[in-house]
Amino acid sequence: MKEVYNFSAGPAVLPKAVLEQAQSELVNYQNSGMSVMELSHRSSLFETIIQSAETSLRELMNIPDNYRVLFLQGGASLQFTMVPLNLAAGKKACYISTGSWSKKAISEAKKISGVEVEVLASSEDKKFTYIPKIDREDVPQDAAYVHITTNNTIEGTTYYELPDTGNVPLVADMSSNILSVNYNVADFGLIYAGAQKNIGPAGLTVVIVREDLIGKVDVLSSMLDYSVFAKNGSIYNTPPTFAIYIAKLVFDWVKELGGVSKMEKTNREKASILYDEIANSHLFSSPVEASARSINNIPFVTGDKELDAKFNQEALAQGFENLKGHRSVGGMRASLYNAFPKAGVEALVAFMKKFEAENGGSK
Numbered sequence: 001m002k003e004v005y006n007f008s009a010g011p012a013v014l015p016k017a018v019l020e021q022a023q024s025e026l027v028n029y030q031n032s033g034m035s036v037m038e039l040s041h042r043s044s045l046f047e048t049i050i051q052s053a054e055t056s057l058r059e060l061m062n063i064p065d066n067y068r069v070l071f072l073q074g075g076a077s078l079q080f081t082m083v084p085l086n087l088a089a090g091k092k093a094c095y096i097s098t099g100s101w102s103k104k105a106i107s108e109a110k111k112i113s114g115v116e117v118e119v120l121a122s123s124e125d126k127k128f129t130y131i132p133k134i135d136r137e138d139v140p141q142d143a144a145y146v147h148i149t150t151n152n153t154i155e156g157t158t159y160y161e162l163p164d165t166g167n168v169p170l171v172a173d174m175s176s177n178i179l180s181v182n183y184n185v186a187d188f189g190l191i192y193a194g195a196q197k198n199i200g201p202a203g204l205t206v207v208i209v210r211e212d213l214i215g216k217v218d219v220l221s222s223m224l225d226y227s228v229f230a231k232n233g234s235i236y237n238t239p240p241t242f243a244i245y246i247a248k249l250v251f252d253w254v255k256e257l258g259g260v261s262k263m264e265k266t267n268r269e270k271a272s273i274l275y276d277e278i279a280n281s282h283l284f285s286s287p288v289e290a291s292a293r294s295i296n297n298i299p300f301v302t303g304d305k306e307l308d309a310k311f312n313q314e315a316l317a318q319g320f321e322n323l324k325g326h327r328s329v330g331g332m333r334a335s336l337y338n339a340f341p342k343a344g345v346e347a348l349v350a351f352m353k354k355f356e357a358e359n360g361g362s363k
């Protein structure tokens, strides 16, 4: 099999051990004579899978009992709509704008009648290269929530300190750093994440929500109503069964490796290998303010578009897949999620040194 290092921002690299286990039981799950993909979502075999996925996630994130865990579809993007629909009817919804995904969340919320959207702060003035600070006094205390994107996948920024919102619940799009950095779930009213980075295959979205925040809206389409999924154990309609099964295997893999704190430690080590190289290089630099640099998505540039393109082309030929920066930012971006191996970062750094020696350049 061709060996590559996959730096994709998502769908992203999955643990090989998980893929191999899935392969070994793909055709005949636990001697049932059926694949997981063929199991009824209401069968006891699948019920065990979804319940054990929830139990493992609760254990990994230390999720308090008064939070519900929902396995949904529609990607993180559907949460841009479901969050304001369920939590902010007739109220104000506040946002901190830190990148392309925050902007999308804001623009979707604005489409919902009866919800007043207020952007409390934005880092768009400097192309989202930093995380703006807000004070508790900036937060209207009658707001339904303050929405943040904990890790900005495209721009490569992250929150090192959560904003103080007083009694207003914090809602977090944690798509690109859930399970990779330790958070205290009780600091949030709601957390959501598309699965395709640190959890499993695309097609599954995880929502963790404080019980008292849901079921407040009289009439809501069932498929958009958190309380319907909460009441039905995420099996209101057919859930993405195979994606939930892989997520369960990934949760068990994270547990086996020592849990989220261990992941965070390893992720910090991996990121610092690349950041050290960027700091020491005369060719590569980070476009992101030092205080906000993400350990999960690391953009870097040469400052010359043609040289960036040459780097990307040569890197690809060496088996470094998906290093090209997002089309809105350019340059390069290394996404280093839980399943990305340390050896891959070391190999990238060795390649960067070689490229710099051959192409020179100054910062």
Ligand SMILES: Cc1ncc(COP(=O)(O)O)c(C=O)c1O
Pocket (backbone or CB within 6 Å): 009, 010, 074, 075, 076, 077, 078, 101, 149, 151, 152, 153, 154, 173, 174, 175, 176, 194, 195
């Ligand atoms: C932070 C963040 N939010 C939202 C999304 C959108 O996710 P989806 O494609 O699952 O709708 C992404 C996708 O990469 C993301 O990185």
